[in-house]
Amino acid sequence: MLIAKGLKKNYISKEKNGFFRSSVKTIEAVKGIDLTIEPGKIVGLLGLNGAGKTTTIKMLSTLLEPDEGSCSVDGLDLVKDAFKIKHIVNMIAGGERMVYWRLTATENLEYFGKLYNIPKNELKNRIDGLIEFVGLKERANEPVEKYSKGMKQRLQIARGLINDPKYLFMDEPTLGLDAPIARDLRKFTKSLAREKGKGILLTSHYINEIEELCDYVYIIDQGLKIMEGTPKEIASIVANCTNQYKIKMLDFSEKLKSQFETFLRTVQSDYFIEAADGGYEIDVTSHMDIQGELIALLSQHTKIISFAAMEPKLEDAIITLSEVKAYEQIHA
Amino acid sequence: MNKYMLSSIKAEAIKQHKSVYHSSLMYFSMLIWPVLDLFAAYYAYKPFEGSATSEFIAKWVGDDKIFAFILFGSISYMFFKCFVQSAWRFSYERVSGTLELIYLTPSNRLGIMLGNALASLFESAWMFTVFCIGALVFFTDLYISSAFMLVIAIFSLVIPSICWGIFMNSLFMFSRDTGIFFTVFQSPMELFGGAKIPYPAFPIWAKLAGGIFPLTWSANIVRKIFMHGVALNDIQIELLLLSLICIGLFLLTLLLLKKSEAYARKTGNMALF
Numbered sequence: 001m002l003i004a005k006g007l008k009k010n011y012i013s014k015e016k017n018g019f020f021r022s023s024v025k026t027i028e029a030v031k032g033i034d035l036t037i038e039p040g041k042i043v044g045l046l047g048l049n050g051a052g053k054t055t056t057i058k059m060l061s062t063l064l065e066p067d068e069g070s071c072s073v074d075g076l077d078l079v080k081d082a083f084k085i086k087h088i089v090n091m092i093a094g095g096e097r098m099v100y101w102r103l104t105a106t107e108n109l110e111y112f113g114k115l116y117n118i119p120k121n122e123l124k125n126r127i128d129g130l131i132e133f134v135g136l137k138e139r140a141n142e143p144v145e146k147y148s149k150g151m152k153q154r155l156q157i158a159r160g161l162i163n164d165p166k167y168l169f170m171d172e173p174t175l176g177l178d179a180p181i182a183r184d185l186r187k188f189t190k191s192l193a194r195e196k197g198k199g200i201l202l203t204s205h206y207i208n209e210i211e212e213l214c215d216y217v218y219i220i221d222q223g224l225k226i227m228e229g230t231p232k233e234i235a236s237i238v239a240n241c242t243n244q245y246k247i248k249m250l251d252f253s254e255k256l257k258s259q260f261e262t263f264l265r266t267v268q269s270d271y272f273i274e275a276a277d278g279g280y281e282i283d284v285t286s287h288m289d290i291q292g293e294l295i296a297l298l299s300q301h302t303k304i305i306s307f308a309a310m311e312p313k314l315e316d317a318i319i320t321l322s323e324v325k326a327y328e329q330i331h332a
Numbered sequence: 333m334n335k336y337m338l339s340s341i342k343a344e345a346i347k348q349h350k351s352v353y354h355s356s357l358m359y360f361s362m363l364i365w366p367v368l369d370l371f372a373a374y375y376a377y378k379p380f381e382g383s384a385t386s387e388f389i390a391k392w393v394g395d396d397k398i399f400a401f402i403l404f405g406s407i408s409y410m411f412f413k414c415f416v417q418s419a420w421r422f423s424y425e426r427v428s429g430t431l432e433l434i435y436l437t438p439s440n441r442l443g444i445m446l447g448n449a450l451a452s453l454f455e456s457a458w459m460f461t462v463f464c465i466g467a468l469v470f471f472t473d474l475y476i477s478s479a480f481m482l483v484i485a486i487f488s489l490v491i492p493s494i495c496w497g498i499f500m501n502s503l504f505m506f507s508r509d510t511g512i513f514f515t516v517f518q519s520p521m522e523l524f525g526g527a528k529i530p531y532p533a534f535p536i537w538a539k540l541a542g543g544i545f546p547l548t549w550s551a552n553i554v555r556k557i558f559m560h561g562v563a564l565n566d567i568q569i570e571l572l573l574l575s576l577i578c579i580g581l582f583l584l585t586l587l588l589l590k591k592s593e594a595y596a597r598k599t600g601n602m603a604l605f
Contacts, residue, residue, distance in 0.1 A: 011600060058600070063432055065597040086438040097429035102351045114343030115439035117336050159433070 002037040002060065002167055002199055004078075006069035009055050029055040031223035032069065037167060037199040042189065044214035044231070045203045052223040053203045054093075057169045060201065061091045073167060087116070089167045092160030094153060094175035101145040105136050105155050108144065109162055116163040130158035133188065135181065150177050157185065161192075167199045168192065174209060186213055210234070244310035245284040245294060249302045252280045256301040263297055279305060337443040344447025348418065349454060362458050367466070373406045374399060374470075376528075392530035400467070400474070400559050402528055407463045408551035409527035411456045411489045413518075415497030418452035420514055423504040435596070441589045442498070449497035453490065460489070467558070477561045484564065484571075488553040492546035492574055495581040502588035507601050521545045526552065546581070549574040 009030040014022045030052040037043045047053050058064040060071065062082040071078035073085050099108050106127060113123040131140045134154035144152060153176060160168065170189070174182040190213060192198045204210055210217055211231045219227040219234065227234070252273065264271055269286035284294065291309055298304055352358065381398075393401040422445075425431040434444060467474060476482050503513045521527075524534065524542030531539065531548055542548045549570045556562040556570075564571075595601070 009600075055600070061436060063436060063597065064600050065594075083438055086436065091436060093429075098433055100347065100351060100428070100430065103347065107347070107350060111343050111347045112433070112437065114339050115434065115437040117339040117438075163437075 001039065002035075002071070002073045004033065004035050004060065004069065004071040007033045007056065007059055007066045007071060008068035009052075009059060009064060010067050028223055030059070030066075033218075033220060033223075033225055035201075035218050035225075035228075037201055039166065039199045040193050040197040041215045042193045042200045042202055042213050044210040044217035045201055045220065046210060046217060046234075047203075047220040050222070051220045053220065054171055055223075056220070057091060057171050057201065057203065060167075061089050061169050062086055063091075087163065088165055089169065090160045090163055090165035091169045092157055092171065092173050094156075094172040099144055099152060099155050099159065102143055104143055105131060105140045105147075105158070108155060109158055112159050112162050118163070126162065126164070127158075130161055134158045135184075150181060153177055154181060165198065167201070169201045171203050172205065173202070174204065174206070182209075189213055243284075243286045243289055243291070245282075245286075245291065246306075246308040246310060247282045247284065247294070247298065248276070248279055248305040248307075249282070249298060250279050250305065251302050252282075253301060256298070259297060259301070263293065267293075334440065336438065337440040337446075340440040340443030341447040341450065343439075344444045345450040346447075348421070348448050348451030352421070352451065353454075362455060363462075365459075367462060369406060369410065373402050376402070388533070389530060392533050397559055399470070401530070401555060403463070403467055403470075404555045404558055405527040405551050407460060407467075408489060408547060408554050409522055409525065410459055410463075412493045412496055412521065412525075412547050412550070414452045414456040414459065415449050415493045416500050416514070416518060418448055418455075419497050419501035419504060422448050422501050423508075426508055435593065441593065442586065445498040445501045445585065445589065446494070448501060449494045452497070453494075456490075456493065460486075474558055475561045476557060477563050481557050481561075481563065484567075485554050485557040488550050488557075488571070488574060492550050492578050492581075495578040495585070496546055498585045499581045499588070502585045502592065505589065505592035506595060521547050524548070543573075544577070546574060546577045549577065 007030055008028070011027045011029055013025045013027050015025045016022050033052070033056055035043065035045070035056075045053050045056065055064065059066050060073075060078070062078065062085050065079055073081075073088065076085050078085060100111070103111070109127045109130065110123065113127065118126065131137055134157055136151060136154060136158070139147070139151070144155060147155070153173075157173060160170070173189075174185055177185065186209060189200060189202070193200050202210070202213060214231050217229060217231055217234045218225055227237070229237075260271070264284070264286075267286055267288050267290050269284060269288070269290065271285070272283045274281055284290075291307075295304065295307060389398055389401070425434065476485075500513065500517065520541060523529070524538050525531075525545040525547035526534075526542060527547065531542055531552065534542060553567050553570050553574065556567055560566075
């Protein structure tokens with residue numbers, strides 16, 4: 001089991017104050033994160049850009065040394081036993097970089113396999129299996145520079161699995177992948193955990209991906225954990241945080257306006273209205289599910305042409321959660 | 333040497349070779365540039381033939397051996413240059429994001445550096461062969477005392493240049509801005525290493541500067557073996573100094589590799605480029 005407690009990481013950054021002048025600034029990237037990854041489970045790590053997800057993953061994968069806190073991976077200490085831990089972890093990051101463009105897919109995997117000192121025959125079998133899994137069999141012996149973005153990313157995934165890691169850290173692995181490949185990867189990720197007992201840490205911007213795959217989810221913002229729970233719990237919070245409604249209606253009388261605004265004030269919600277196609281379009285944003293109340297109120301005064309409840313956005317939920325957290329800290 | 337080291341050396345040497353020699357044009361270039369350099373070295377000397385400069389050099393190397401002196405200096409310098417360029421190429425791993433992935437693995441770090449250096453041995457060996465054939469064509473009075481001394485000459489180039497290459501490589505591991513070391517070491521090595529000017533002709537301060545470069549002693553040994561047909565006893569001091577420098581560079585490389593990885597883990601600079 002991977003158990004991290006109070007992980008902290010600061011970066012020293014230089015701030016330019018003129019042509020020759022600069023001052024040193026400490027950036028607290030991760031301010032104390034606890035998390036647990038059990039073998040056979042998929043754990044989600046969610047957060048906006050700059051939340052500290054990648055720094056956390058790099059600490060867990062031994063690329064960065066935590067400034068404070070501790071982490072044990074199957075009883076091994078993350079700092080003292082970093083070399084041993086490297087055998088049982090791997091990381092997959094989204095994007096096209098991090099493979100050798102002039103080498104073929106097979107040559108790339110051979111290279112990384114040899115760095116893990118995998119015996120020749122075993123490495124060959126593993127490469128064949130991985131290349132087939134990521135759908136590169138037909139072009140396995142072509143230079144990577146001729147691959148599409150998605151193909152390069154698929155090679156990244158194969159590379160991340162080359163040492164058959166016990167713990168796998170996946171930093172937005174489906175970013176930019178075609179839907180069928182992303183679906184296959186999700187399926188494969190699930191099977192890696194369920195059938196092969198691997199512990200997986202997954203970061204993603206797609207709430208559906210998190211809901212489908214993760215057993216447990218941590219939400220972090222500005223280096224701090226702001227929430228944790230099962231995907232179901234997270235999804236319900238997301239839904240409550242970021243309800244958006246798009247309504248088209250025939251007219252918007254003064255009487256309706258007055259009642260509408262009074263209602264929105266009571267539920268702490270906002271709206272935006274504009275005239276469109278001989279009627280009106282209203283966008284309502286609310287932290288509560290007010291779909292029923294809205295329909296009831298509007299239909300008393302006007303004809304509703306269309307009513308759409310927008311799918312909640314994870315980003316909005318995280319922003320709301322971080323605002324709530326900041327408010328609680330100020331008023332604690 | 334542990335199994336990780338051997339595996340890392342092999343993997344890195346093959347990868348670098350495949351990355352660099354990816355087209356037949358590279359092989360064509362390898363055929364052309366040593367020949368061009370050979371001519372460049374010859375014609376750089378030509379205008380000064382019989383001049384005061386030529387006489388100054390002749391005072392140290394002999395009247396009839398100036399071109400041979402420049403030629404074997406160039407061979408030695410280019411041997412080192414190949415390894416330094418190989419180290420320089422490795423610094424691009426940072427840009428492509430693969431440096432992080434190498435450090436993610438339990439690979440032997442020194443093995444990676446050695447593998448990278450060995451990849452350029454192919455280029456250096458080829459260049460050395462072309463130059464030697466050129467030397468044999470131009471000079472009929474060249475002689476080597478024994479085949480053993482030819483082996484000593486080759487080792488005096490290969491081992492120090494590898495040590496120099498891995499040392500430069502380990503410097504590049506510190507940060508993206510260590511390219512300055514390339515500038516600081518490369519040109520002074522060419523100047524003070526005695527590749528084109530006789531080392532004994534330098535003033536004391538330049539001798540001290542040149543003495544720290546392994547090229548100085550490698551070039552000296554190669555010249556003595558090819559131009560004067562010396563035996564092992566005649567180059568004992570040079571070999572000893574060269575060995576000490578190599579050991580020093582090797583130990584410094586080990587230290588730098590350890591420190592640079594610790595520094596990268598502390599600052600996260602491995603991902604910066």
